[in-house]
Amino acid sequence: MNRKTSIIIIDPKDNVGVARERIEKGAEVTVREADSFSALDEIPAGHKIALKNIPAGSAVIKYGEIIGKAKEDILQGSWVHTHNMM
Amino acid sequence: MGNSFLGYLRPDGQVGVRNYVAVIPSVACVNGVVAKIAQLVPEIVPLYHGHGCGRSLEASLHSKVLTNLGKNPNVGAVLVVGLGCEVIKSTSIAEPIEKTGKPVVWLNVQEEGGSRRAAEKGANICRRLLSETNRCERTSFSLEKLSIGLECGGSDAFSGITANPAVGIASDYIVDEGGTVILTEDTEMIGTSHILARRAINEEVAEKTINMISEAEQLTKDLLGPLASLVIAPGNMDGGMSTIQEKSLGCIMKAGSRPIVEVVDYGTPPSRRGVVLMDGPGYDAESLPGLAAAGCQIIVFTTGRGTPLGFPICPVIKVASNSLLFELMRDDMDVNAGQVLEGKDLSEVGNEIVKFICDVASGRPTRAEINSQGGIVCLYTLHPPF
Structure with a gap:
């Protein structure tokens, strides 16, 4: 059983994770044992956070599939939603 | 197993x-x-x-x-x-x-x-x-005799990451045992036809999949015009869904990952076993009769906001996407997939759903049955009355 982390990653190919509950700006987000980063924004529960930098125009991947494209450069730890993807 | x-x-x-x-x-x-x-x-x-x-x-x-x-x-x-x-x-x-x-x-x-x-x-x-x-008695059968209808209604931001993928794990298990799962509600597949078509066993099934979803998309545009975007509603966006693809991917997770063997019309029993797509409306009350008419013995129904809806001749298993709902509508919910948000593995919840399906198939009543939530049969209509 996984130790509880603040995000869920549905597919290993995903470049976004989903917040299990609201994540405060600046909070440490643990992905795996030795992999963590800070949340650059507040992330509402159920919303997406960038697991890595996503350059403008490249794919946002969730469920291992393309769900949209970045409208601007998205930095690791950023909130990912309609303001920066389409 | x-x-x-x-x-x-x-x-x-x-x-x-x-x-x-x-x-x-x-x-x-x-x-x-x-x-x-x-x-x-x-x-x-x-x-x-x-x-x-x-x-x-x-x-x-x-x-x-x-x-x-x-x-x-x-x-x-x-x-x-x-x-x-x-x-x-x-x-x-x-x-x-x-x-x-x-x-x-x-x-x-x-x-x-x-x-x-x-x-x-x-x-x-x-x-x-x-x-x-009453003279008929229960005897033992393998899961290849089961056909499970997949339904989601009153979805929330977590349906696509807890309840639906957990049901998807159960779907894979049922299909691997030789059984059938039927995914319906075309409007909730919009934006994913290329992904579903990739899973089709042959060209014909791929083509039918693409046509079914594009017709649903066209119908939605014809009927709703500029409101077609409401297929992804403001509530969905508040919940964290950014695009229709993202919402639909969450919905189709219920059908797991195995090949799609057939596309059938509303209320039509499939001729093959495995993952089947059924053409049908994205509205629970009209969707359930279609699944029951297609021969499903059990319907697994994921929900985030909660609904008491059952069906007169089929046990309906309610899978809650979050623990708050599970507690709030305790009398209507069967399985709590919200445990995934608290750190439980998806596969554990998936196995729990498989176990629940087997128990229900053997006679255990679901909450909807205990609460007599069969209701009336809402028949799907395509034409105006006269």
């Missing part, structure tokens, strides 16, 4: 998980007679619906759905109650059901001397049918 369940073998080789005597009105005019029969013989299951001759443009669809509900293996015997002058005759429903080999009787109220006498005669017929079905 070799899970099995205890079901009722029907003469056509199908296996029921319930053993109902169903009373089917051929037209809405006789719902009252059916209600009287249900009062006299409470063990029967009435399939009240609103079809009348004003819906004669739907006659072939509704006739097919009512007939196929009677053919569902959860139904051990059928009484069809007609009026006598209606578009869909009692005999046109009864005769095709009879071909499955199960006991079927029909009567027409106009020929029985009115509603009271028809109800009394109907009640006597039902008592006899019950004595026949």
Whole structure:
């Protein structure tokens, strides 16, 4: 059983994770044992956070599939939603 | 692993998980007679619906759905109650059901001397049918005899990451054991046709998948015009869904990851086992009769906001996407996939759903059954009334 982390990653190919509950700006987000980063924004529960930098125009991947494209450069730890993807 | 369940073998080789005597009105005019029969013989299951001759443009669809509900293996015997002058005759429903080999009787109220006498005669017929079905006993079957309908309604931001993927794990298990799962609600597949088509077993199934979804998308645009974007509603966006693809991907997770073997019309039983897509509306109350008519013995229904809806002849298993809902509507929920948000593995919840399906198939009642949430049969309509 996984130790509880603040995000869920549905597919290993995903470049976004989903917040299990609201994540405060600046909070440490643990992905795996030795992999963590800070949340650059507040992330509402159920919303997406960038697991890595996503350059403008490249794919946002969730469920291992393309769900949209970045409208601007998205930095690791950023909130990912309609303001920066389409 | 070799899970099995205890079901009722029907003469056509199908296996029921319930053993109902169903009373089917051929037209809405006789719902009252059916209600009287249900009062006299409470063990029967009435399939009240609103079809009348004003819906004669739907006659072939509704006739097919009512007939196929009677053919569902959860139904051990059928009484069809007609009026006598209606578009869909009692005999046109009864005769095709009879071909499955199960006991079927029909009567027409106009020929029985009115509603009271028809109800009394109907009640006597039902008592006899019950004595026949009660002789049927449960025996053991492998999961290849199961056909599971997949439904989601009142979804929330977590449906696509907890309840639906957990059901997807259960779907993979059922399909690997040789069983069938049926995914429906075309509008909730919009934006994912290339992904579903990739899973099709051949070109023909891929083409049908793409056509079914693009027609749903076109219909949505034709009907809603500029409001078509509401397929992804403001509530979805507040919940964290950014695009229609993201929302639909969450929905199709229910069907797991195995190949898609067939695409069928609304209310039509598939001819192959495996993952099946059924053309149908994205509205729970109309979707459930389609799944039941397609022969599903059990429906697994994920929800984030919560709904009590069940179906008269099929156990409906409610899977809550979050623990708050599970606690809030405790009496209506069967499985809590919200545990995933608290750190439980998806696969654990998936296995829990498989276990629950096997238990329900062997007779354990679902919350919707305990609460008598069968309701009436909402028949899908494609044409305006006249």
